[in-house]
Amino acid sequence: MRTSSTTALPGTVVHPVPYFSQWASPELAEAIVTRRLPATEDPLWRAYGARSPQEYDWWSWRLCGMACLRMTLAHWNLPVPTAMELAAACVEAGAYVRRADGGLDGLIYAPFARHAEASWPLTAESRPGLPVEEIRQLLAQGRLLMLSVHPSVRELPPTDPPRRGGHLVLAVGYDAEALLVHNPSGFHGRSQEFARIPWSELHRFYAGRGVVLGGRTT
Template identity: 65%
Template sequence: MTDGSVIIHPVPYFAQWASHRLVREIVTGMLQAADDPLWAEYGAETPEEYEWWSWRLCGVACLRMALKYWLNIAPTPLEVATECVEAGAYVKRVDGLDGLIYAPFAEYATSRWGICAESRPQMAAGEIPALLASGNLLMLSVHPSIREPHVVPLRKGGHLVLAVGATANHLIIHNPSGFHGVSQEFARVTWSEFDRFYADRGVVLGKPEGPS
């Protein structure tokens, strides 16, 4: 939907944890992710496997939102994560995980799901409104503390959110690690606040092309 300088794409929301209402408790350490009552819906075999992956799959959450919006499908996070590892978009290490790696991820999203994905290692904030107005969704690298925009982060980047709209004064995002009722879906961040968190890079997701 567009209305003058207002752009809002009605994208469904997914958190990077199975229980979106419990994100604040998990992020703040009040609840271990392994104790999420919906952990099995993630596609994990154990609560421990779920906990390990859930902290790392903000990019997968963004892709799942786009898939639900455009294709009305929502593969489990672990299904997508496994395919991303096979595609080289994540690289598992003994002590962690490297990624999301944009170029192989964009290739995966395009070849696997038909999304017109483009890796953008440089993407100025000034480009964002026009890209959204053209019908795209944007995975943007920000500091995770953007869930509380008054915070001044020590650095930029490290977390992915999905830009779903914009106004003259705000960017509108779906934040996979946002707090329920506060900063999860259609969360508005002023452009000046956004600049404190944004690392000037991300992935452009374009609507899949229909059958010829």
């Protein structure tokens, strides 16, 4: 449902969403992202559902969307499968596509949204166009938003990133100054849970697209 921009909104909305990193050990995210520690050395790799450290390494860099999905499931008190179980189901649903060159395409929003609605008591809407102006309205309605941003948003660099998008974060709230997100590749203690992206800075990172998620009671 699209809400009129004239609707009065609360000044602050914060949804109490549990946090999941896209790595099994959230406190190691910075060391892995900065290549000081190979992901294969994450001691909790088995908890990811991977069959080997090498499989974990390959997938963990690509599953920001599955971390967002796990947070969403936990928020609505639904069972939370491992990241690898969710990824396998998304491959089957066409939301991830393994390329002949060994790469991976996705997360592809439309098949992901169909898969999410078919698999859980959730509403999911693919939004290839999602204006910043709608984000507060949707959060105020109780929705969570998977938003495409550049991964450097975790550190808010002073210069513009080379492109917008390429990484998914979960928008979980806002106040007058900032959007609040759970960032799957954020750094422990700085930019993981309820990380603040100032509204004045969001346009530098946000690609203007995402997936809108909601709980479904019937």
